[in-house]
Amino acid sequence: MTQQPDTLTETPTGTDALTTALDYAARGWRVFPLLPGSKKPATPNHKARHCTGTDTWCRTGHTGWEQRATSRPDWITPAWSSNPAYGVGIACGPSRLVVVDLDTHKPGSKIPEPWHRFEITTGEDVLDHLAGVHGGTITPTYTVRTVSGGTHLYYAAPDTTRRFTNTAGKIGWLIDTRAHGGYVAAPPTTIGTSAYEITDDRPPAELPMFLLDLLTRDQRPALSTAQNGPQQPANQPVRPVGSGESVHNASAYVDKVLAEEIAALQAAPEGGRNTALWCAAANVGKLVRRGLITEHAALDALLTAAAGHIAAGAYSPHDAENSIRSGFHRAATRTAA
Incomplete structure (x- = not known):
């Protein structure tokens, strides 16, 4: 990052979020604050096309949440010290993470085939199916339960020159991925009455080979x-x-x-x-x-x-x-x- 300010934001957050943000930083993950009760980044408060250069972070050009994310404790502490409502975002690309986002079927929405025929209604079951089809294994890894009842699987990005970006449905129904250009809301972020929760606190495993294969293909397997x-x-x-x-x-x-x-x-x-x-x-x-x-x-x-x-x-x-x-x-x- 170029010419960084002393803090991430002028409005900090509370002890629980601060402790967790510092823990993420110790793992080498880049974090940034989220607006209270939201998955929206707290900074910047303007889009690139509206950037005037007056923001401290934008003196040499517009910088977004991904550029502002940091693992430096001396920048994190001032950013999470007085506002207990701020959430924690993790910038996946800079943190060398590929996060697999497994959603759940929304009641009332159509279930596509062949999933409807086999009563599959969650991204976890779709991923289990894909692992079976491709002879792969869903390696146990750092796991978070989302506020919507879905699951985030955190995997270490492969040591390759390929730059992984976000996908939506490329792997399969109800499955998205977050990498460069993407972030995830992380515990203890709270939205409404629900909070993101760590369900498996082991270090991120390597991205399973079958997922690597699916992510590097130009087209996903046919479903119907x-x-x-x-x-x-x-x-x-x-x-x-x-x-x-x-x-x-x-x-x-x-x-x-x-x-x-x-x-x-x-x-x-x-x-x-x-x-x-x-x-x-x-x-x-x-x-x-x-x-x-x-x-x-x-x-x-x-x-x-x-x-x-x-x-x-x-x-x-x-x-x-x-x-x-x-x-x-x-x-x-x-x-x-």
């Missing part, structure tokens, strides 16, 4: 045919439903479900094949959970259905089996409808 245009047929036909002994002896209902899921899997477009396989497995897994078909028969049917995608190089047989078993696990851990 409506979002991704015409579907492309698989290169290889599937074995007729019922050719396996367990499937053959199943009820008409089981045959119908299998036929629908296999057809959807075969027709999955490029970029959405992993998601389609996991979704089919999660739905067929409900039949397994109810004892209407054996897991072996269901696995065999889905692997056969995925043969065209395997031949096309969308995923390996090993990855396909992992995705299917992840879908089965998802169904087994859901309560019966």
